[in-house]
Amino acid sequence: QKEVEQNSGPLSVPEGAIASLNCTYSDRGSQSFFWYRQYSGKSPELIMSIYSNGDKEDGRFTAQLNKASQYVSLLIRDSQPSDSATYLCAVKESGSARQLTFGSGTQLTVLP
Amino acid sequence: DGGITQSPKYLFRKEGQNVTLSCEQNLNHDAMYWYRQDPGQGLRLIYYSQIVNDFQKGDIAEGYSVSREKKESFPLTVTSAQKNPTAFYLCASSIRTGPGEGNSPLHFGNGTRLTVT
Numbered sequence: 695q696k697e698v699e700q701n702s703g704p705l706s707v708p709e710g711a712i713a714s715l716n717c718t719y720s721d722r723g724s725q726s727f728f729w730y731r732q733y734s735g736k737s738p739e740l741i742m743s744i745y746s747n748g749d750k751e752d753g754r755f756t757a758q759l760n761k762a763s764q765y766v767s768l769l770i771r772d773s774q775p776s777d778s779a780t781y782l783c784a785v786k787e788s789g790s791a792r793q794l795t796f797g798s799g800t801q802l803t804v805l806p
Numbered sequence: 807d808g809g810i811t812q813s814p815k816y817l818f819r820k821e822g823q824n825v826t827l828s829c830e831q832n833l834n835h836d837a838m839y840w841y842r843q844d845p846g847q848g849l850r851l852i853y854y855s856q857i858v859n860d861f862q863k864g865d866i867a868e869g870y871s872v873s874r875e876k877k878e879s880f881p882l883t884v885t886s887a888q889k890n891p892t893a894f895y896l897c898a899s900s901i902r903t904g905p906g907e908g909n910s911p912l913h914f915g916n917g918t919r920l921t922v923t
Contacts, residue, residue: 726910738896795851796849798846799847
């Protein structure tokens with residue numbers, strides 16, 4: 695079973711700080727990487743995708759991918775209380791048509 | 807607007823009864839998926855379908871069944887054989903991608919919360 699690992703948290707940061715969320719994966723051939731945000735009781739929503747090594751920025755969010763280390767991270771700058779949610783890392787495995795394998799999620803709380 | 811509709815939002819059943827969860831999409835996506843989420847955990851794949859009249863088991867298919875008679879619809883039946891059916895069930899769809907293909911994110915419905923007592 696290919697694995698996607700995340701620190702479960704909870705992670706607490708003060709408002710305005712940078713929140714750093716980490717994810718490691720076991721399948722070296724994985725191709726596509728996604729971060730989903732899930733508010734309590736709601737379904738996940740896609741916030742970032744990354745496919746190549748390096749950084750990808752979208753507003754206050756930056757995804758970082760290092761395939762050699764099998765590591766993907768999400769940085770949230772200027773964190774807001776509305777960012778408080780569970781963040782799910784998802785990886786598309788190589789040689790698979792079954793879409794994504796999800797980590798267990800990191801619960802983030804941004805303190806006002 | 808295109809999207810995925812799951813119904814009902816909340817469902818209550820007695821132990822030993824089968825129950826069917828509805829999932830309909832109008833995104834014209836070929837691929838559809840069912841995930842289960844338990845409190846504090848990530849999503850686990852139950853079944854997926856890449857094309858009409860074809861579907862495959864995911865990681866936790868025991869006690870569940872699906873059908874894919876139409877492109878738009880992928881209902882999930884939770885049978886009495888499922889030992890711990892109480893959970894949050896999520897249906898998703900995507901553009902079909904095969905092995906070696908990448909880059910197609912999942913679109914999720916709003917979920918059905920099933921409680922079995």
